[in-house]
Amino acid sequence: MNLDPNYIANYSTNIINEIIAYSPKLISAFLILFIGLYVIRFLNRLVKKIMLKRNLDITLTQFTSDIILWALRILLFVTFISKLGIETSSFVAILGAMGLAVGLSLQGSLSNFAGGMLIIVFKPFKDGDLIEAQGTIATVTEIQIFVTKLITANNQVVFIPNSILSNGIIINYSMLGYRRADLTFSISYNADVKKAKDIILDLLNNNPNVLQNPKPEVFVKNLTDSALELAVRPWAKNEDYGIVFTQTLENCKTALDNAGIPFQPFIREMSAAAKS
Numbered sequence: 001m002n003l004d005p006n007y008i009a010n011y012s013t014n015i016i017n018e019i020i021a022y023s024p025k026l027i028s029a030f031l032i033l034f035i036g037l038y039v040i041r042f043l044n045r046l047v048k049k050i051m052l053k054r055n056l057d058i059t060l061t062q063f064t065s066d067i068i069l070w071a072l073r074i075l076l077f078v079t080f081i082s083k084l085g086i087e088t089s090s091f092v093a094i095l096g097a098m099g100l101a102v103g104l105s106l107q108g109s110l111s112n113f114a115g116g117m118l119i120i121v122f123k124p125f126k127d128g129d130l131i132e133a134q135g136t137i138a139t140v141t142e143i144q145i146f147v148t149k150l151i152t153a154n155n156q157v158v159f160i161p162n163s164i165l166s167n168g169i170i171i172n173y174s175m176l177g178y179r180r181a182d183l184t185f186s187i188s189y190n191a192d193v194k195k196a197k198d199i200i201l202d203l204l205n206n207n208p209n210v211l212q213n214p215k216p217e218v219f220v221k222n223l224t225d226s227a228l229e230l231a232v233r234p235w236a237k238n239e240d241y242g243i244v245f246t247q248t249l250e251n252c253k254t255a256l257d258n259a260g261i262p263f264q265p266f267i268r269e270m271s272a273a274a275k276s
Contacts (some may be wrong), residue, residue, distance in 0.1 A: 029083035036076040044069045064113040112146040114160030119143060124165075125172050130238070132171040134160055173238070178211060180235050181245045185252065186227035187263035195222065196230060196261050203251050204234050209244050229262070 051061040067231050120143060124133045129140050131150070136158050138150035148165055150158045173179055187196055197218045204216035214235050221231035232252065236244035256263060 025083060025085055029080055032083055033076065033080045036072075038078070040069065040072045040076065043072065046127070046255060047235070055208055077197075091264070107183060111163040112161045115164070115166035116143065116148075118166040124170050125175070129172055129174040131173065133165055133168060134233040137157055145264070156261050172198055177242050178235055178237050180214075180233055181241065181248060183245075184221060184249060185230045185256075186224070187230060191228070191261045191263065193228065193230075195259065196256060196263075199255050199259055199261070200230070200232055200252050204248070206243070207247060208252070209236055209240040209247065211237065256260055 043167055047068055048061055048065045051064065080204065083145055119125070125140055125141055127142065131138070131140060136150065136152065138152040138156075138158050140148060140152050142149040143162075145162075146161045150160065152158060153212075168237060185196075187193075200218045204210050204218070205212070209217055211234075215236060217231070217233040220228065221227040234244055234248055
């Protein structure tokens, strides 16, 4: 097969002319891409800096900056291909269809994502809080996009989906900064009730780890068939709660024994929070 040299020359010239004609679009598109990436990084760092200066939650800061980062990147990509002369309407339609398909297949994950957003925005708890949820009492260590990571008192790691947390009941033991230990002492009906109350109150008032505002309380809670129940209610800071709980048990037992006040050989814990 013989090729016409004139045809090849004309074809090559046309290709070169098309490249020359298209090069301004190509150059401008890549300039937009590179400058856009730089601007996006700058804006992302600026948003993080502003949010941190306003003492916003670190999880919310990272979450928000990531969303802004990817939203701007998608917008930049659409602008880039549009500048190249590619029709974007069909591309956006395809992208929307793909997003719908992925959304339908990942409904559970998206609900967990939405739950994570609700947790971060409304802050029913934060990192470091002791919470009770889904029958688990544990400390929050990380609020991730889809799950929340907790560690129990015996060092077990628990992952709870955010959708369940955002729609369920959460007890936050750390939010107010202090907690109350709820104890019940069962003493004999033959014991001097006023003396027993005075002894326990004196112990609580002289314990530096027990808060005096709110004041600790000791009162008759119940009269059972075999014993008289005294409710003991000391308050403590979150970090002192465990030691106050154990000190109250030990010190009250010793003091009542020394005073000759008989009581039942058990102390019943009434607060689920004390299990932590």
